[in-house]
Amino acid sequence: MDTPYFKLNSTQYVLQDYYSSTLGDPVRFNVIPDSIDSLREIRRIEDEWMSFEENAIVNEILPSNPTEFKGWYTDKLLTLNENIKEFLVYLRNEASPSAIAFYVCMEELVDGSFDDVMALAQLGVNNRSKLTIAENYWDEMGNGSYDKIHTEMFTESSRYCRNLLDEVSLSLPTNIPTPCLMNGNLVTFWALRRKYIPRLFGAIGLIEGSAPVRFKAVTKGMERCGFPEEAIAYHREHIHIDAIHGKEWLNNILLPYAEQSERCCQEMARGVLIRFRVAEEYYRYIDKIVRENC
Incomplete structure (x- = not known):
């Protein structure tokens, strides 16, 4: 079977280039694609992607009110982490320093501008x-301290990891693999297409709510391998802060919006399910490529 157009590596690169230029430094305003043909191609890719994802979850029973949503959503959080548990145990207890560094650097390739998405x-x-979204954003901004901005902290961690990989002559893939591009592109896609904001809310909830378990595994693995604190700090910070964000996102955003209408509730649920599918495929791939290369 032919690979769907939206899943071609080159096609996901088209999306990544568009999103990164659209959210790039204003000084680079002249490189943002804005021709009718360029925008038509972006929409074609996005629409085909969403059509595929919607068909994949068409038989799912979606929650229709806040009470149903809360239990359903909590189950999805637990299931995602359970499905990637083997990889998390590997990072925590078995992975070599180079394997952990490889994973962190792969994450950096597709991390995107989460602060801009927020x-x-x-x-x-x-x-x-x-107010909850603003508080989450302010945390991303390091609460006003430049060296505590999460993007800066992650850059510090990845810099150490890249140096570690250089020392053992281990290279990252020349091209970012498709599952990684899709994992990075999805939330930026939804943030920029306003009709998908409820899906974005659901996706961010899944990201924040499931993240502490992953960050704890990485932190413990780094500690076991003797990484310096400047490489660990970003990951350690997110064990605590994402646990708070996850709870606040559910209680102050997802549940109140689930009260607005059944349609809004189910659209957020679709965001959770689609993000679940994309993230699960990404982590399966990352598990495979880390073990193969390290």
Whole structure:
């Protein structure tokens, strides 16, 4: 069977280039694709991708109110971490320093601008949910301290990891693999296409709610392998902070919006399910490639 157009590596690169230029430094305003043909191609890829994902979950029973949503959503969080448990145990207890460094550097390739995604998530929100998104964004900004901005902390960690890989002559893939591109592209896609904001809410909830278990595994693995604190700090920080974000996102954003309408509730649920599928495929691939290369 031919690979769907949206799943071609070159096609996902088209999306990544568009998203990174759109959210790039304003000084590079002249490189943002804005021709009708360019935008038509982006929409073609995005629409085909969503059509595929929607068909994949068409038989799922979706929650229709806050009470149903809470239990359903909690189950998805637990299931995602259970499905990648073997990889997390490997990172925590078995992975070599180079394997952990390889994983961190692969994450950096597709980490994207999560702080910008969080900024876009605030647009149009006119209730108390906006305060939770704003607080989450301010945490991403290091609460006003430049060296504590999460992107800067992650850069510090990945810099050490890249140096470690150089020391053992281990290289990252020349091209970013498709599952990694899709994992990075999805939330930026939804942040920029305003009709998908409820899906973005669901996806961010899954990201924040499931993240502490992954960060704890990486932190413990780094400690076991003797990584310096400047390489560990970003990951250690997120064990605690994402646990808070995950709870606040559920209680202050997802559940209040689930009260708004059945349609909104189910659209957020679709965001959870699609993000679940993309993330699970990504972590399966990362598990495979880390073990093969390290």
